[in-house]
Amino acid sequence: MSENQAKKPRLFVLDTNVLMHDPTALFRFKEHDIYLPMVVLEELDKGKKGMSEVARNVRQTSRFLDELMGHVSQETISQGIPLNTLQFNGSTDSVTGHLMFQTKPVSQDLPLSLPGNTPDNNILATALSLQSDYPEKRVVLVSKDINLRIKATVLGIRAEDYSNDQVLEDVNLLYSGLDEVAADFWEQHTKELESWQEEGRTFYRVSGPDTQSWYPSQCLYLKGDEGFQAIVREKQGESAVIELAEDYSNPKHAVWGITARNQEQNYALNLLLDPELDFVSLLGTAGTGKTLLTLAAGLVQTLDLNLYREIIMTRVTVPVGEDIGFLPGTEEEKMTPWMGALMDNLEVLTQTEGGEWGRAATEDLLRSRIRIHSLNFMRGRTFLNKYIILDEAQNLTPKQMKTLITRAGPGTKIVCLGNVAQIDTPYLTETTSGLTYAVDRFKNWPHSGHITLQRGERSRLADYASANL
Known part of the structure; x- marks a missing residue:
């Protein structure tokens, strides 16, 4: 890139997925101008229905655009609407750029190598046209779609990922x-x-x-x-x-029959059993014992110490493979297939003496104090004196993580479990995950704790597969 190009003011063309991911992206480019192709507005209109996080973000984007366009003239729309006229969650004084819309047909056709009238190709054609219409500006396409960024680069359009939501440069x-x-x-x-x-x-x-x-x-x-x-x-x-730290590797200090097998597990039990810590996060690869340790600590504090009324377990319902469709039954019955980790660990924790009758009685007791809830119905609720386990937390966005944690009432403890190397949610990465966000933001709070588990303890087969596959 030449020095003259670097000094040019930028004109950012936003893809639809950027606004679906973060509605406040409109105000994240400071002194630079933003351009919205008409096809982006059409895609936003198609995605506004539903109760998903994406639909909510689309509706919030539409509200921002509606407020920005209130009482502005057609001439102002053509020249660009000042972005500092709208206040959101604080001040936009540092935002001096303008919002521009596509008000005329594209003046440049796409190369024959990109045929078709797809939304992505329309955005690329718009970006090419802007390079000709605004030679004094450096046109940059911002998208979370890797393939679109690749095509843009092939056509000579500068393309970037939306990185404002990154908690860290490197995980x-x-x-x-x-x-x-x-x-x-x-x-x-x-x-x-x-x-x-x-x-x-x-x-x-x-x-x-x-x-x-x-x-x-x-x-x-x-x-x-x-x-x-x-x-x-x-x-x-x-x-x-x-x-x-208490030594939980000693069988005398076993937690519901579970002892720590390594240093990190010992620290995890110390944090989980500390009533002064309201928020605990455990990171680790498969087989490091995150769920087992958390469940054992929860059972001791709920059934033996009576610190909490019940255990609530939840997770994001993002499938690893193909979706199996709708599931019958109540909320808890629908969530049961997603809670295989809970059932597997309960089987380990109920290996008591007394034969089948004793095991069945123990299982009934545990199930009466463990509730399974869906994240979809958390909004507006308040949990009092609950021990909440959030499994697969790496699949949450920062906004979803905030929604869940703010449900906690007095006497409630939230434990977040996850592996940022196994993210299944589209457009979410290790550096933008809600789990990464929570770990980074809570590290200075005296009532929170975090530990990253390193060693797998599931089996030698699982350890070898985790390291070599």
């Missing part, structure tokens, strides 16, 4: 919840060291250079003879209070 930068302290940790932090015990728990107040980079509820560990496992409980200026 490898995502907060892991685990930090190994330096080998000389005690030497560096013993000058103002305080230690005490409360109700059998051991605490240390440390001051030193490492404390600045710690987060609340972060898991710390040190290897070697002086090794330890601890959790950050409080941060005050340059000092921090850490608590030695």
Whole structure:
């Protein structure tokens, strides 16, 4: 790209899927102008019906456009509507660009290599025409459709993905919840060291250079003879209070018959069983024990400790393969086929003594305190004293994640489980997933915890397949 091209003001042509994904994309381009082809408005009109997240976003986009066009003249529409005239969720003062619509036929035909009158080809023809009509601007097509971006690049049109919703540039930068302290940790932090015990728990107040980079509820560990496992409980200026983690790998401390098989699982149980943490997120590949640990901790706190009235389990109903169509029955019956992970783990947790009768009685007891709900009916609800497990959370958008978490009432704990490497929702990536968004936004809140599970513990076959397939 030449230096003159880089200095030109940009004219962004938005694809329909950008506005379906984020209605506020209209206000995300600051000083640059936005252009909406007529075919985009037609596609928005077709997608406005329904109760899906996409339909809601389309309706919100239409409301934004309607407000922007209120009381403006035809001349203003032709020249471009100022985008800073509308207030949304704050201020748009930094938005100085204009919104332009297609008001005349396309002046340039597509090459013969792209025949047909498809919406994508219409958008490409519009972008080519804009390059001729606005030589002083740098025309950029913004789309979440990879194939459309490829075709645009082939035709000489600058194309970009919509990246404003990215939480991180690289998913490898995502907060892991685990930090190994330096080998000389005690030497560096013993000058103002305080230690005490409360109700059998051991605490240390440390001051030193490492404390600045710690987060609340972060898991710390040190290897070697002086090794330890601890959790950050409080941060005050340059000092921090850490608590030695409970050892759940010891059978004496088993949680509903389950013991931690590795360091990360031990930290996970510490976070899940902490009543001061209202939000816990567990990331990990298949077989790392996310669902089993979460369910075991939930059963102990619901049935033994009576901290919660019941366990609610939910997940996004996005199929891995072909959709099997509509399912009969009530809400819970419709969700049952999606809850195979719950049933598999309940089978592990109900392996009690007493034969078939004892196992059946235990299963009936557990099922009476475990409810299965669909995410589709969460809006407007408030959950009081509930232990909510959100499985496959990587398939949620940030907006859906916010909708779910804001349902929590007093005494409710939400646990989000997922693997950002297995996203099934279209146009959602590792860096734009609602799970990534929640982990990043909650890491500074003292009542939340996060840990990334590393080692698979399902079986040697599953571990080998996860690593080699």
